[in-house]
Amino acid sequence: MTFQEKLDKITKKNNSLLCVGLDTDLKKILTHLQGRENAQFEFNRAIIDATHDLVCAYKPNSAFYEADGQEGIKQLKLTCDYLRQKHPEIVIVIDAKRGDIGNTNEGYVRYVFDYLGSDAITIHPYLGQEAIKPFLARPEKGAIILCQTSNPGAGEFQNLKVNGKELYKIVAENVARDWNTNGNCLLVVSATYPKEVAEVRKIAGEMTFLVPGIGAQGGNVEQTVKAGLNAKKTGMIINAGRSIIYASQGADFAKKAREETEKLKDEINKYR
Amino acid sequence: MTFQEKLDKITKKNNSLLCVGLDTDLKKILTHLQGRENAQFEFNRAIIDATHDLVCAYKPNSAFYEADGQEGIKQLKLTCDYLRQKHPEIVIVIDAKRGDIGNTNEGYVRYVFDYLGSDAITIHPYLGQEAIKPFLARPEKGAIILCQTSNPGAGEFQNLKVNGKELYKIVAENVARDWNTNGNCLLVVSATYPKEVAEVRKIAGEMTFLVPGIGAQGGNVEQTVKAGLNAKKTGMIINAGRSIIYASQGADFAKKAREETEKLKDEINKYR
Numbered sequence: 001m002t003f004q005e006k007l008d009k010i011t012k013k014n015n016s017l018l019c020v021g022l023d024t025d026l027k028k029i030l031t032h033l034q035g036r037e038n039a040q041f042e043f044n045r046a047i048i049d050a051t052h053d054l055v056c057a058y059k060p061n062s063a064f065y066e067a068d069g070q071e072g073i074k075q076l077k078l079t080c081d082y083l084r085q086k087h088p089e090i091v092i093v094i095d096a097k098r099g100d101i102g103n104t105n106e107g108y109v110r111y112v113f114d115y116l117g118s119d120a121i122t123i124h125p126y127l128g129q130e131a132i133k134p135f136l137a138r139p140e141k142g143a144i145i146l147c148q149t150s151n152p153g154a155g156e157f158q159n160l161k162v163n164g165k166e167l168y169k170i171v172a173e174n175v176a177r178d179w180n181t182n183g184n185c186l187l188v189v190s191a192t193y194p195k196e197v198a199e200v201r202k203i204a205g206e207m208t209f210l211v212p213g214i215g216a217q218g219g220n221v222e223q224t225v226k227a228g229l230n231a232k233k234t235g236m237i238i239n240a241g242r243s244i245i246y247a248s249q250g251a252d253f254a255k256k257a258r259e260e261t262e263k264l265k266d267e268i269n270k271y272r
Numbered sequence: 273m274t275f276q277e278k279l280d281k282i283t284k285k286n287n288s289l290l291c292v293g294l295d296t297d298l299k300k301i302l303t304h305l306q307g308r309e310n311a312q313f314e315f316n317r318a319i320i321d322a323t324h325d326l327v328c329a330y331k332p333n334s335a336f337y338e339a340d341g342q343e344g345i346k347q348l349k350l351t352c353d354y355l356r357q358k359h360p361e362i363v364i365v366i367d368a369k370r371g372d373i374g375n376t377n378e379g380y381v382r383y384v385f386d387y388l389g390s391d392a393i394t395i396h397p398y399l400g401q402e403a404i405k406p407f408l409a410r411p412e413k414g415a416i417i418l419c420q421t422s423n424p425g426a427g428e429f430q431n432l433k434v435n436g437k438e439l440y441k442i443v444a445e446n447v448a449r450d451w452n453t454n455g456n457c458l459l460v461v462s463a464t465y466p467k468e469v470a471e472v473r474k475i476a477g478e479m480t481f482l483v484p485g486i487g488a489q490g491g492n493v494e495q496t497v498k499a500g501l502n503a504k505k506t507g508m509i510i511n512a513g514r515s516i517i518y519a520s521q522g523a524d525f526a527k528k529a530r531e532e533t534e535k536l537k538d539e540i541n542k543y544r
Binding site for chain 1: 295333335336337338339340341342345346349367369370371372373374376377378379380382383387388396397398399400401402403418421422423424425426427428429430432433434435439442443446
């Protein structure tokens with residue numbers, strides 16, 4: 001099964017474009033979990049158990065686990081293993097924002113695809129297609145290229161004009177035209193820049209977007225969905241992290257996370 | 273002590289601009305080490321013991337360790353711990369090529385600076401200065417920004433012209449002008465593109481360059497050194513990995529690594 005087929009299937013089954021970002025920060029999770037073994041995993045499992053029928057994907061950001069070294073990597077691995085065993089139909093995106101020369105990227109491929117067993121990874125475009133080939137070579141794995149990122153200072157390079165056209169559009173063009181021979185490329189475009197999402201949609205045809213910036217980062221749902229949908233009314237994985245997983249700091253955190261997930265899923269679907 | 277002070281001190285003490293890349297691939301190391309516990313670390317320790325008086329820095333690339341998940345991170349941590357205990361004066365660069373939004377970069381800061389205890393990290397520029405601030409905020413740690421990378425396809429975006437000027441030059445200009453308020457920024461420029469190294473030197477003043485591409489990647493030593501030196505005849509950390517650490521596949525690998533290190537150190541110094 002290709003990456004896109006897996007994504008299409010779960011998007012349809014759960015009627016959801018929503019992805020929950022498992023950016024689990026030990027300092028922000030419940031006091032009663034903090035002292036326990038595998039606290040990050042236990043937190044993630046509770047979130048997954050409460051939300052798995054409402055999402056198309058989960059997206060752990062590797063940084064929140066690497067922060068604790070070996071122990072953190074263990075928590076991320078436990079989370080991915082649990083997802084693959086209990087919910088093999090749900091897409092796992094590792095938000096790792098990697099990108100090295102080709103020979104070295106083989107190591108990252110082993111980390112995210114073979115060791116963690118994830119379905120997709122986020123990738124920096126700066127080294128070009130030639131370097132990124134180890135990621136592009138596997139049709140069953142998604143290669144999600146950073147295009148227009150969500151941060152306030154994203155424009156420093158991404159909005160520079162090359163022959164009158166912004167760099168993020170050149171990235172989108174090159175990915176759509178040359179990089180996507182296996183049909184497994186996606187682009188990161190951000191809900192904090194809905195006008196740019198619409199511009200990238202014009203360039204990228206039916207290609208799926210990974211869309212951060214909803215929730216804590218302030219992106220507008222209606223504008224983003226309308227700007228980003230493809231002709232099939234899909235083509236988006238819309239991520240929300242902190243606004244869902246920290247919806248409550250109390251013992252009801254999983255229940256509140258479900259409520260937020262359901263609310264956001266329905267709001268997204270209202271504009272499809 | 274600032275990062276630059278630490279680097280200047282060891283560069284002078286060992287009279288060396290050379291950095292050994294600890295890109296240790298389990299499949300390429302000695303058969304008699306492979307079965308052993310901590311084989312990657314044992315290999316690195318032998319290389320370090322044989323070369324520590326000839327170098328200014330060691331640069332493990334995180335990908336070669338992440339490839340094995342938790343176990344690999346343990347090997348990298350053991351290597352960094354050993355370096356800090358036995359040779360605290362030598363600079364440790366973690367080649368991790370990270371770059372996320374600000375909130376998330378805090379996790380990478382904890383991984384490379386606090387957990388591994390390294391002195392510097394390589395960073396993607398695509399998200400701009402605003403995102404990279406958690407790395408820039410620590411004057412005792414080097415923030416090494418990718419500018420002109422060593423791979424054959426580097427030019428796909430890096431050589432695109434913005435108002436007649438290549439993107440890699442804009443990256444160098446922005447870093448030199450705005451990002452370096454703590455004096456802890458460095459730039460990656462590659463020995464495989466010596467003309468570009470000279471161009472970046474014109475832009476970057478006395479700033480130190482991390483220079484990959486010597487050895488297995490084919491960069492020319494004389495051209496690179498002449499193009500990259502600053503006014504003090506330093507300003508470069510020149511990395512060689514595979515050509516040193518795999519100089520021999522036999523039981524004499526550490527001895528051969530020392531010979532290659534000495535030869536390359538001397539060749540670099542010949543052109544200073």
